[in-house]
Amino acid sequence: MEEKNKIPTLYLCATPIGNLEDMTYRAVRMLGEAELIAAEDTRHTRQLLTHFDIHTKLTSYHEHNKLTKGPELIAYMQEGHDLICVSDAGLPGICDPGSHLAGLAIEAGFKVTPLPGANAGLSALICSGLDTTRFTFIGFLPKTAKKQQEILTSVQKYPETLIFYEAPHHLKATLKALYGVLGDRQVALGRELTKKFEEFQRGSLTEIMAHYEENDPRGEYVIVVAGFDGEVAAEENELPADPKACCEHFMAQGLDKKAAMREAAKALGISRRDVYQAMLED
Numbered sequence: 001m002e003e004k005n006k007i008p009t010l011y012l013c014a015t016p017i018g019n020l021e022d023m024t025y026r027a028v029r030m031l032g033e034a035e036l037i038a039a040e041d042t043r044h045t046r047q048l049l050t051h052f053d054i055h056t057k058l059t060s061y062h063e064h065n066k067l068t069k070g071p072e073l074i075a076y077m078q079e080g081h082d083l084i085c086v087s088d089a090g091l092p093g094i095c096d097p098g099s100h101l102a103g104l105a106i107e108a109g110f111k112v113t114p115l116p117g118a119n120a121g122l123s124a125l126i127c128s129g130l131d132t133t134r135f136t137f138i139g140f141l142p143k144t145a146k147k148q149q150e151i152l153t154s155v156q157k158y159p160e161t162l163i164f165y166e167a168p169h170h171l172k173a174t175l176k177a178l179y180g181v182l183g184d185r186q187v188a189l190g191r192e193l194t195k196k197f198e199e200f201q202r203g204s205l206t207e208i209m210a211h212y213e214e215n216d217p218r219g220e221y222v223i224v225v226a227g228f229d230g231e232v233a234a235e236e237n238e239l240p241a242d243p244k245a246c247c248e249h250f251m252a253q254g255l256d257k258k259a260a261m262r263e264a265a266k267a268l269g270i271s272r273r274d275v276y277q278a279m280l281e282d
Contacts, residue, residue, distance in 0.1 A: 008077040010105040011084045012092045013037075014117025018194035020051055022118040028052050030115055031084060038073055038085045040096055045086055061085065066097040070104050077110055090119050095139045095165060120193055121163045124222035128161070128188035129202055131227065135161040141174060145254040148174075152181035152253075162225040168217035173254065175212065178225060179205045180253030186226040192219040243268060243278035 011030060016022035031037060032054045038061035039045035045058055061069050077083055085092045085101055091114075092098025102112050121137055136158055141148045155162060162182075166174045178187075187208055189201045197219070201208055205225075240246045246268055250260035261279070265272040 007109070007111050008080060009082045009111040009113055010077065010102065011082065011113055011115050012098055012102060013084050013086045013115040014091045014119065015048060015086050015089055017089045017118045017120045017123065018192060018198070020048070022194055023052070024117050027115045027117055031056060034084045035081055036076065036083055038083060038101065040087045044088050061097065061101065063097050066100050070101050073101060074104050074108050077105065078108065094119065094121070118194065120165070120222050123193050124188065124190035124224050125161065125163060127190060127200055128224040130161045130186065130188060130224055132161065134159065135163060137163045140165045145256060145259065148177050148254050149181060152177060156181055157228045159227045161227050164223040164225070166221045166223055168219060168221065171217040171221055172212050175205060175209050176252065177254035179209060182225060188224040190222045193222065241268070243270065243275045247275055247279060
């Protein structure tokens with residue numbers, strides 16, 4: 001390891017987001033000199049270590065065991081050992097439990113330091129063509145439509161560029177939810193970043209949504225969305241008076257049909273039965 005301190009150190013080490021050459025010289029050296037590496041997926045990390053001929057011992061540390069494994073790792077550090085934490089890709093602590101371990105280490109009085117490197121969100125941002133002076137990282141949206149709408153509504157008028165992560169099988173629904181709450185903004189989608197089939201798509205949300213009506217999403221995505229420009233058309237603030245159109249408005253925001261009918265009834269001051277009847281009559 002690097003120069004030893006009396007206080008044990010937790011190193012948060014970036015790993016490749018695609019291309020194995022995303023690794024820094026320093027990270028490769030440190031991983032090789034470490035006594036123990038806490039990895040989100042030991043099988044995935046072992047492939048990385050094998051590529052660089054590193055034989056350091058691995059232990060599993062992930063979202064599902066962090067509450068029990070975290071204290072064990074802190075106890076290990078209390079014996080005077082340094083520790084390296086890695087995620088499957090990118091910087092630990094971004095959309096993974098590395099932040100939890102960092103908090104425990106800080107609370108225990110240990111040093112926490114980065115081994116910087118690749119990050120998917122920032123990599124997509126700088127290639128997006130959108131404003132990079134101010135940005136807000138959201139990451140993955142919650143799974144339920146209600147929670148998604150809450151998050152998106154909370155950032156709807158942020159002037160900063162917004163950064164989201166998404167898996168291919170959820171991409172279409174997420175684009176629809178973004179459109180429903182944020183409107184037809186300019187976006188940039190980065191997929192398979194630093195890999196052989198890396199691709200960026202730039203345009204309006206409606207253009208990107210139309211593209212994926214004809215093409216299946218493939219690979220992991222970063223979605224970069226332009227911030228709020230201060231202009232909201234008057235009609236965007238008004239819900240349709242027609243029950244069916246109002247219901248479809250809420251469905252466009254990501255709500256399922258039942259929830260959309262409930263919200264439409266509430267917004268229009270009518271019964272859910274009336275909304276249901278309007279949907280049947282179409």
